[in-house]
Amino acid sequence: MRMFKKASVFLSFALVALPASGHEFWISPEAYQIDPGQSIRADLRVGQDFNGPAYSLIPRNVERFELLTQKSSIAIEGRAGDRPALDFVAPDPGLVIVVHxxxxxxxxxxxxxxFVTFVTHKAMDTALKDHVTRGIPQTGFRETYRRYAKSLISVGNAAGQDRAVGLRTEIVALANPYTDDVSAGLPVRVLLDGAPRFNAQVEVFAKAPDGSVTVTTQRTNDVGEATIAVQPDHHYLLDAVALEALPNDDPANGPVWHTLWASLTLAIPAEGS
Structure with a gap:
């Protein structure tokens, strides 16, 4: 059996059967704020508009699944078929980062x-022109993709900060949504290969207490940062997708494009909580 870097089991979910273009993947905690000693429980979800089914763990293609405290890294081990995917007793108080x-x-x-709908929706501005320039036909070509998800969970006092965790692409919160004043917005940075992505589209899914979802988009600035308008007692899914041209222009020889999906989930506490 193929191994996690720090775990004895590797896990995944049935993504292959779903049309990846236009479907987000995210970590969905049952509760974003818990007390020390309680279990952090979270599903892996795939869907649209911040709604989608939870997937059980199956032995297939998970590269990394970790829980990061402010001081340590804990590999997540589980069994095929586990639902929720994550069920782990919370460590010491602080901000916890779940990575998948x-x-x-x-x-x-x-x-x-x-393809046109996908690259247009995800604001991949030169993709269509590049596709034509490379001489790739309009049908019968393949794309590979990989998902990089993070979630921020408050344990007790939630002290600490999000940080870059070494994913090829990721979204980093530059303020703590559970302890800092984010009334003027939550600043975030989008990274690709450790460097800021400028002019990258960040899609923001905001879920209100009644379950309704509002979707907005904005672009990062010249240092890869954007400020996300947030409201108390809302859950947020942030999504940023990068497109890479693979070193192959002939669909007969394999995939021609690769997409990298970054997501970040978090909550803004209710006022007074």
Missing amino acids: ETTNSALSYNEWEK
Whole structure:
């Protein structure tokens, strides 16, 4: 059996059967704020508009699954079929970062319109021109993709900060949503290979207490940062997608594109909580 870097089991979920273009992947905690000694329980979800089914763990293609405290890293071990995917007794008080990285999956484009819709929605500004310039046909080509998800959970006093955790792409919160004043917005930075991504689209899914979801987008500035307008007692999913041209222009020889999906989930506490 293939091993996690720090765990004895590797886990995944049924992504392959879903059309990846247009479907976000995120870590979905049952509670974003818990007390020390309680269990951190979270599902892995795939869907649209911050709604989607939870997937059980199965032995397939998970590269990394960790729980990071402000002082340590804990590999998440589990059994095939576990639901929720994460069920772990909370460590000492502080801000906890849950990290999940998949291995590569692939999909085929048999309709040009689907690729156009995807790259337009995700603001991949030069993708269509580059596709034509490379001489790739409009149908019958493949893309690989990989998901990089983080979630911020408050344990007790929630002290600490989010940080870059070494994912190829990730979204880093530059303020603590549970302890800092974010009334003027939550600043975030989008990274790719450790460097800030400027002019990257951040898609923001805001879920209100009644379950309704509002979706907005904005671009990062020249240092890869954006300020996200947030409201108390709301849950947030932030999503940023990067597209890479693979060193192959002939679909007969393999995939021609690779997408890297970064997501970050967090909550803004209710006023007075």
